[in-house]
Amino acid sequence: MGTAVGGERSVPRYVQIADEIVQQIRAGVLKPGDMVPSESELVERYGVSGGTIRKAMVEVRASGLVETRHGKGSIVKDRPPVRHRSSDRFRRSLRRGGKAAYLAESEQSGATAKVSVLYIGPMEAPEDAARRLGVSAGTQVLARRRLYFRNGTPVETATSYLPWDVVKDIPELFAENPGGGGIYARLEDHGHEFAEFVETLQARLASKAEASELALSPGSPVVHLVREARTTEGRVVEVCDTLMAADQFVFEYRIPAAG
Amino acid sequence: MGTAVGGERSVPRYVQIADEIVQQIRAGVLKPGDMVPSESELVERYGVSGGTIRKAMVEVRASGLVETRHGKGSIVKDRPPVRHRSSDRFRRSLRRGGKAAYLAESEQSGATAKVSVLYIGPMEAPEDAARRLGVSAGTQVLARRRLYFRNGTPVETATSYLPWDVVKDIPELFAENPGGGGIYARLEDHGHEFAEFVETLQARLASKAEASELALSPGSPVVHLVREARTTEGRVVEVCDTLMAADQFVFEYRIPAAG
């Protein structure tokens, strides 16, 4: 029945249990790849009801140390060193190497990387992208939608929007692999010289749909990053809208003091 | 009893209810300052048990649109236009104005801003800050710890660490108000010319302690930003470690394409 201890300690039992489990992971008692004991086993071990264990596991999941799958159980996640996403990645000199920024960065940090192309083709520009491109909402643009994997798990979705008049004469931009240096190199090949990239970031919790696309537990934080690529003529020729699992990325920006 | 509908719709009842409440807020049926109906009232209205409403309200809180206080209820939050934290804030020309970056930015977006100084004085450098400053851990440095408010609620904590040999001859750096242009202006007054600022950002969920310091619901996302201020001599003369409520900030960075 509803005994409800409460009076003794101010910290709730489910938090205590969650902390204990998290500590076991951090201390290495539970190693990456190990299964966390099942909820019914935890009910026995701690002598509490299922609901309490359930709440505790919600907390444990929020720590990001564990991944839970429905009929299976909870498994301790690998803790890959987070990827360093630097503003240097758009420097012209680093594009010459041939590899796209993502693959280069990932392999440098010793992880396997994969890109899966979800869609390349015409699309009516969403409102935000249209505004940034300087066209009216609903105008047809080229969309390039990708899903990025790291060590086999999806970590980032990205959709690039490019004005149709810019892309219509550049067939490489319709290919899955646009060639060495990525789409920015192709755009510069065709006379669009870049002046700067402007990135805006906002962190928030993933929606249900986003969480499932990135294989995150609900309530996981994500970073929403939108990049505008501006040419020396002052035109935005690409808007890239990306959503990233927050625990997989550290962002680095260098800001010159001059001016 | 445990009837457990389940079979009919795949989307759980508590999610449906949460979405309905969130929609009412977004549509303006519930306006900022309004109280959300009490949980027991929602139990009646939706004909479900308390536990289901409870879970729904957890979802609603996760949206960031609502603030819940214990014996009181849930109130619809003001949705101030998020503050645009631009990389321009460190340009020398914008420092001359006299105001510190934070106050200027906030007032520009029509919000009341306040800074509360928590501590200014000597401190043993934490490991991360020491490494970035190029001193050994535990070395004495000057720490300046502040709490920033926006419209009366805390949104950001920031701690600056500066090497003792740099600050010992600059008395203004020990004052609550270091004068026009902030500490960067004072450092330049004393011959430390800045070359660049390097910021690293990571988003994650707030710990229990952090949540209470920033008056956030547990499970709210925060952004951890660390800035290094580098002089033309290649020395890091300040490390600023800040923690921000994620929903209060949009970050903007401009990246030159040259190089």
Added chain:
DNA sequence: AAGTGGTCTAGACCACTAT
């Protein structure tokens, strides 16, 4: 079929806030 997590119930007691 057995075991796992996911949803839901109906009711208890506690702690905080108002009056």
Added chain:
DNA sequence: TAGTGGTCTAGACCACTTT
């Protein structure tokens, strides 16, 4: 004191995974 959210229970049924 009345009303609110916060914790907890004991048990039900469902959906997914594995054997």
